[in-house]
Amino acid sequence: MEEREKDRGIMGPEQGDPGKGREQPASMSTPNSVMAKEEKGMEEREMKKEMELEMELKAEVKVELCPTVPGLQMSFIRGTDLFGYVGIEAVLDQMRRKTIKAGLEFNIMVVGQSGLGKSTLVNTLFKSKVSRKSCTPNYEEKISKTVKLHSVSHVIEEKGVKMKLTVIDTPGFGDQINNDNCWEPIVKHVNEQYEKYLREELHINRKRRIPDSRVHCCIYFLPATGHRLRPIDVEFMKRLGKIVSIVPVIAKADTLTIEERQEFKEQIRQDLAANGIRVYPQKEYDEDPEERILNDRIRESIPFAVVGTDKEHQVNGNKVLGRKTKWGIIEVENVAHCEFANLRDLLIRSHLQDLKDVTHDIHYETYRVRRLNESNMNYSELGLSTCGLFGNEKLSYIT
Numbered sequence: 001m002e003e004r005e006k007d008r009g010i011m012g013p014e015q016g017d018p019g020k021g022r023e024q025p026a027s028m029s030t031p032n033s034v035m036a037k038e039e040k041g042m043e044e045r046e047m048k049k050e051m052e053l054e055m056e057l058k059a060e061v062k063v064e065l066c067p068t069v070p071g072l073q074m075s076f077i078r079g080t081d082l083f084g085y086v087g088i089e090a091v092l093d094q095m096r097r098k099t100i101k102a103g104l105e106f107n108i109m110v111v112g113q114s115g116l117g118k119s120t121l122v123n124t125l126f127k128s129k130v131s132r133k134s135c136t137p138n139y140e141e142k143i144s145k146t147v148k149l150h151s152v153s154h155v156i157e158e159k160g161v162k163m164k165l166t167v168i169d170t171p172g173f174g175d176q177i178n179n180d181n182c183w184e185p186i187v188k189h190v191n192e193q194y195e196k197y198l199r200e201e202l203h204i205n206r207k208r209r210i211p212d213s214r215v216h217c218c219i220y221f222l223p224a225t226g227h228r229l230r231p232i233d234v235e236f237m238k239r240l241g242k243i244v245s246i247v248p249v250i251a252k253a254d255t256l257t258i259e260e261r262q263e264f265k266e267q268i269r270q271d272l273a274a275n276g277i278r279v280y281p282q283k284e285y286d287e288d289p290e291e292r293i294l295n296d297r298i299r300e301s302i303p304f305a306v307v308g309t310d311k312e313h314q315v316n317g318n319k320v321l322g323r324k325t326k327w328g329i330i331e332v333e334n335v336a337h338c339e340f341a342n343l344r345d346l347l348i349r350s351h352l353q354d355l356k357d358v359t360h361d362i363h364y365e366t367y368r369v370r371r372l373n374e375s376n377m378n379y380s381e382l383g384l385s386t387c388g389l390f391g392n393e394k395l396s397y398i399t
Ligand SMILES: Nc1nc2c(ncn2[C@@H]2O[C@H](COP(=O)(O)OP(=O)(O)OP(=O)(O)O)[C@@H](O)[C@H]2O)c(=O)[nH]1
Pocket: 112, 113, 114, 115, 116, 117, 118, 119, 120, 121, 143, 144, 145, 146, 147, 170, 171, 172, 173, 251, 252, 253, 254, 255, 306, 307, 308, 309, 323
């Protein structure tokens, strides 16, 4: 207990008295010894530091009165003001245990022209496990062409953490001669998932955990043309950017030289800004300066120039994911070769939870408010009972 108190800066009155602290080393000094002088100096410096630290900690202990509710006084007490260890930090362990038990759900959608490597990249992202783990041994080596919009779910487990990953693969986008409204099935799918969630939420006997099929992220594949954004890219991203988090990527980046890649990226960033296209991570949703610095770095390197593969090769005795060409091996996870690792870090390692939060707090919320405000929406439409408590007055309460 004592140690913990010390850790948190709760000190006895003697330690905290600057006068007493200074007296002791003075009486111990031996005038002729250089060593002793040095020791004394060091001790003084240490004591000074301790005092400064203590002053800082004391300054940190704040008691703020909350004047919002008349008659109710609320104070704000920091760790340094507590008499002993309470154990608040153990809540983090509880949260961790609960999350592990409940498992994670993550839904990712891939959109782009046929043959740009969408299915390959998803396999690369999850190290081929998404298509192989759940398949039977007679799994076909070759990735087949995607012909219709479909969702496939897999449970991935790593170090005891389970994640239900759903990949929504879309057939070649913009492959038709007439591409008018080709984004419609995709917009429809995204909205249908919000509607499903909303219906579950409004159910009288709603589930404790509502199954989440909402699209948390849409990876949009740009062909590595080296030119500007095409009108179809602009139209799609403008529309989808309002209802889902879009992460644009340059597909098959191994077909561009380093200079071409840099120029193309710069061009795309300009086009995105000029057309008011909102891609993830959006500046408006940065929560604090620290997050802003991190996200600014990501925004500066968007769109990621990626290369996908599900083949492994030997490089310097190690197995690496790569594309073997006549001139050598393009290592997919090597940051000197392409930006696949940056994309993986963003989607899985650093921003997975944020993508889910933005989906729930921003995109779904916008849909919910719009849907509930629509005058023609009533409970019978939702397939719920309209009697008693669940009449229109309840609807206005929810809104
Ligand atoms: N050079 C190169 N080829 C790639 C890359 N990724 C995939 N490919 C190849 O491109 C071809 C098409 O890949 P898929 O993953 O089936 O493409 P898709 O976008 O899913 O195609 P659809 O399902 O028809 O929409 C395959 O032969 C892949 O091996 C890449 O990064 N670079």
